[in-house]
Amino acid sequence: xxxxxxxxxxxxxxxxxxxxxxxxxxxxxxxxxxxxxxxxxxxxxxxxxxxxxxxxxxxxxxxxxxxxxxxxxxxxxxxxxxxxxxxxxxxxxxxxxxxxxxxxxxxxxxxxxxxxxxxxxxxxxxxxxxxxxxxxxxxxxxxxxxxxxxxxxxxxxxxxxxxxxxxxxxxxxxxxxxxxxxxxxxxxxxxxxxxxxxxxxxxxxxxxxxxxxxxxxxxxxxxxxxxxxxxxxxxxxxxxxxxxxxxxxxxxxxxxxxxxxxxxxxxxxxxxxxxxxxxxxxxxxxxxxxxxxxxxxxxxxxxxxxxxxxxxxxxxxxxxxxxxxxxxxxxxxxxxxxxxxxxxxxxxxxxxxxxxxxxxxxxxxxxxxxxxxxxxxxxxxxxxxxx
Amino acid sequence: xxxxxxxxxxxxxxxxxxxxxxxxxxxxxxxxxxxxxxxxxxxxxxxxxxxxxxxxxxxxxxxxxxxxxxxxxxxxxxxxxxxxxxxxxxxxxxxx
Numbered sequence: 375x376x377x378x379x380x381x382x383x384x385x386x387x388x389x390x391x392x393x394x395x396x397x398x399x400x401x402x403x404x405x406x407x408x409x410x411x412x413x414x415x416x417x418x419x420x421x422x423x424x425x426x427x428x429x430x431x432x433x434x435x436x437x438x439x440x441x442x443x444x445x446x447x448x449x450x451x452x453x454x455x456x457x458x459x460x461x462x463x464x465x466x467x468x469x470x471x472x473x474x475x476x477x478x479x480x481x482x483x484x485x486x487x488x489x490x491x492x493x494x495x496x497x498x499x500x501x502x503x504x505x506x507x508x509x510x511x512x513x514x515x516x517x518x519x520x521x522x523x524x525x526x527x528x529x530x531x532x533x534x535x536x537x538x539x540x541x542x543x544x545x546x547x548x549x550x551x552x553x554x555x556x557x558x559x560x561x562x563x564x565x566x567x568x569x570x571x572x573x574x575x576x577x578x579x580x581x582x583x584x585x586x587x588x589x590x591x592x593x594x595x596x597x598x599x600x601x602x603x604x605x606x607x608x609x610x611x612x613x614x615x616x617x618x619x620x621x622x623x624x625x626x627x628x629x630x631x632x633x634x635x636x637x638x639x640x641x642x643x644x645x646x647x648x649x650x651x652x653x654x655x656x657x658x659x660x661x662x663x664x665x666x667x668x669x670x671x672x673x674x675x676x677x678x679x680x681x682x683x684x685x686x687x688x689x690x691x692x693x694x695x696x697x698x699x700x701x702x703x704x705x706x707x708x709x710x711x712x713x714x715x716x717x718x719x720x721x722x723x724x725x726x727x728x729x730x731x732x733x734x735x736x737x738x739x740x741x742x743x744x745x746x747x748x749x750x751x752x753x754x755x756x757x758x759x760x761x
Numbered sequence: 762x763x764x765x766x767x768x769x770x771x772x773x774x775x776x777x778x779x780x781x782x783x784x785x786x787x788x789x790x791x792x793x794x795x796x797x798x799x800x801x802x803x804x805x806x807x808x809x810x811x812x813x814x815x816x817x818x819x820x821x822x823x824x825x826x827x828x829x830x831x832x833x834x835x836x837x838x839x840x841x842x843x844x845x846x847x848x849x850x851x852x853x854x855x856x857x
Contacts (some may be wrong), residue, residue, distance in 0.1 A: 382780070405851055435848050476776065476777070477776045477777070477778075478776030478778075479776070529850045540773060540774070544765065571772045577775070577776070577778045577780065584782050585778055585779060585780045585781075585782075586778065586779035586782075587776075587778055588777070589777055589779055591777055595769075595773060595777075596812055598767060598770040598773050599770075599773060599776075601764060601766055601767060601770040602766065602775065604764045605763070605764040605765075605766050605770075608762050608764055609763075611762070683762055684762065
């Protein structure tokens, strides 16, 4: 649960919270291109700059491909940089995603997750970001407006950690979160400055000390560079936890341990795991099921890449069965999170069911979770699409 | 989880950044040629056209004024042989 001092809170749209998270992190450059449902984020950043409340260079580029390309250049020049996108915009950025991570450039991008066309659909699912999971970006997923703000600030600290040096995607559900108004406590700038000091790049484009960025990697070396990225991804896992803990101390708010949030898991026999706002509905369903005497729980995966496999193995100890809810499907197979988690939990022998739900903004209801928990209780290997 | 880096991966720079200029010469780029240029210095007039047209700057003038190719960087394109006014550069199959 989010610990907010209601007297200090203002009612804020989650997109505005993300903009505040960016503003408080003091990026120097914001290359932007608007796309539904992300537009409010960059609109509010533009307003902050226009009002003289924020000292950042906003670059109006001609496409998302250019937005991320400009971000690569800006970070390579040593500047803290922010951008945001969604859906087709992220798809258009795809070429640059592995370039930014492969060049080990830190930075934060918010993604207001939205379904991919066709058919054209502006509503939420996770197909944009989840299908980009292999491109070397750390992926954090949030459930509330406050968490969106807090996570942007934490994301910079994770990204710029010398052991990590990887870009971070902060994912929030399009509309179901991005356009939702909730009470949000906007942290004090001084406290954020203390938590997140100025970014000082070791390697950056410098006329006085020229370096080459993004050279060719021959077959003799390419795989070794990927090794470095793999190692840095795994190094990021404890860094995510440390940053979450430090943030908790400074601001009084924690979301699980930064990797996974556990809800009523202490004595749970059956649980669901998923990402984003669907977990809020799952928590309500669990409350109802507990009233009927069913020991149900929720695991909310906050960090999908790196996948905290051992952390999840610990969290499922004592469970009789687990259901994975994917808001995306790898067409021709199954939900990718289900594939990941079944693999991560294979050696535990736990029964894991996979469900695909909420594609293109279809509601995920309490009744859906009742059906899922019933199937878990029946002990049969089931799963499928929740329509 | 963790990934134990190989010895080579430990030595490589982060993000493949090249932090000192001029390191390109350390990369021998001549490995992909099939034919190599061989100059007949009996006929060569030291005009330097091979040096001028070489796209890899692989020719260097020696102290006697003749131009010699550095096969570590020659890619075997044959422009020097084609342009030589004395036709004294022959492309020969390189056997490894």
